[in-house]
Amino acid sequence: GAGVSQTPSNKVTEKGKYVELRCDPISGHTALYWYRQSLGQGPEFLIYFQGTGAADDSGLPNDRFFAVRPEGSVSTLKIQRTERGDSAVYLCASNSGQGGTGELFFGEGSRLTVL
Amino acid sequence: SQELEQSPQSLIVQEGKNLTINCTSSKTLYGLYWYKQKYGEGLIFLMMLQKGGEEKSHEKITAKLDEKKQQSSLHITASQPSHAGIYLCGADYTGGFKTIFGAGTRLFVKA
Numbered sequence: 728g729a730g731v732s733q734t735p736s737n738k739v740t741e742k743g744k745y746v747e748l749r750c751d752p753i754s755g756h757t758a759l760y761w762y763r764q765s766l767g768q769g770p771e772f773l774i775y776f777q778g779t780g781a782a783d784d785s786g787l788p789n790d791r792f793f794a795v796r797p798e799g800s801v802s803t804l805k806i807q808r809t810e811r812g813d814s815a816v817y818l819c820a821s822n823s824g825q826g827g828t829g830e831l832f833f834g835e836g837s838r839l840t841v842l
Numbered sequence: 843s844q845e846l847e848q849s850p851q852s853l854i855v856q857e858g859k860n861l862t863i864n865c866t867s868s869k870t871l872y873g874l875y876w877y878k879q880k881y882g883e884g885l886i887f888l889m890m891l892q893k894g895g896e897e898k899s900h901e902k903i904t905a906k907l908d909e910k911k912q913q914s915s916l917h918i919t920a921s922q923p924s925h926a927g928i929y930l931c932g933a934d935y936t937g938g939f940k941t942i943f944g945a946g947t948r949l950f951v952k953a
Contacts (some may be wrong), residue, residue: 731884758939769848769930769943770885783940818884824939830875831932831941833884 729753731834733819739840740809748804748837750819758824759802760831761794764816773817776802777824809841845869846933848944855921856952863916863947865931871911873934875941880927888916888929918949926951 732751740746752759757778762770772786776796784794791809796802806813816838820831847866855861865874873892877885889898891907891914898905902919918925928948932941 760939760941762943767945769945772940772942775939777939783938820885830887830890831877831885832887835882835884 731819731821731832733817733834733837735837736835737838737840739842741842742809742811744809744841746806746809746839748806748817748839750802750804750821750834752800752802752819752821753832754800756821756823756832757799758822759796760820761802761804762818762820764818764836766815770818773804806839809839811841814839814841845935846931846942846944848929848931848947850947851945852948852950854950854952857922858920861918861921861949863929863949865914865916865944867912867933869912869935871907871914871933871935872937874907874911874914875932875934876905876914876916877930877932877943878927879930879946885930921949921951923951923953925949 734749759776761773764770774784774794775782778799779796791807793805816836818836820833822829822831845868849864875890876888879885889905894909894911896907905916907914926949928946930946931944
């Protein structure tokens with residue numbers, strides 16, 4: 728596709744359940760980023776991939792959060808034992824990963840609601 | 843992020859008026875980015891500033907980075923309803939691969 732695609736666009740789940748959020752970056756982009764945006768706040772950095780490896784996962788809030796990018800393209804953010812505080816919009820972005828952050832191309836986000 | 847402060851938090855202006863949004867960093871920036879976000883959508887890149895004193899323009903939006911590379915301002919001339927949205931500044935502190943965002947400024951333009 729032409730842009731970053733995220734699925735699902737909306738996810739409602741119950742406290743304690745497991746959730747997966749998917750990101751399909753722009754073709755050819757080696758760098759992929761996950762951010763979390765709570766209501767009224769700016770995006771909060773979670774994790775960054777360069778190719779298949781997580782180059783910086785310092786933003787993951789705890790060990791319930793995990794992300795993978797097994798083939799260096801699509802990435803999945805996995806949240807175990809969801810809590811109400813996990814409710815937010817999860818944004819994915821990608822870029823060429825060449826020399827510094829550069830312009831990030833964002834998807835429209837996956838809105839997660841934990842009841 | 844507490845490293846990056848944006849002001850004002852929100853702004854209501856009459857169509858046709860000029861406005862300025864500020865972004866202040868607690869430490870020296872390697873690069874500063876401005877993005878715009880409409881409700882329910884992802885962020886759209888506006889411009890990137892790297893050099894002290896640098897100024898860039900895109901249509902009616904101008905952004906400037908101060909000489910000390912710790913403060914940036916975004917100025918909109920003759921605002922239009924299409925300018926409404928959330929303006930976010932993003933900081934790159936290391937020339938690496940992480941952008942830290944401010945909380946955003948919510949702009950409303952009254953027709």
